[in-house]
Amino acid sequence: MAENRKATVYVRLKDGVLDPQGVTIQKALGQMGYNDFLSVRSGRFFELEVNADAADVEQRIDEVCSRLLANPVIESYKVELNS
């Protein structure tokens, strides 16, 4: 039965892919005196509310991730169903 369900999708750059935003933040931290921060990697997450069948919801979200939310060439994603 279709119900409102919540999910969170975490999108991050694959290991080995350069993360200029993370590098910039790490440098900025160094300039602020926080030299003990050795590395910073950045990512995005999306909190989704979707009206779907329990059987369907994972596949729908997976589709949306690879078509819009993430770039599968350089990014990986993880889906977490909250309810």
Added chain:
Amino acid sequence: MAENRKATVYVRLKDGVLDPQGVTIQKALGQMGYNDFLSVRSGRFFELEVNADAADVEQRIDEVCSRLLANPVIESYKVELNS
């Protein structure tokens, strides 16, 4: 003793703060035929590696969050120590 520790910081807009990126994604999904996505909220996360004492690490990360990673006026953050 100072050790390398990993932490993840999740930064999101406070409830009630308009999220134009989320709204845009939700509209784009609608145009692609995904009308069952009722709402989308976006956020950022940062994977940090920090060399610090166990007693110190949470406070260091907290400082960095409110000074650089998040805007406390409109955003809230959550710190998760991974090791």
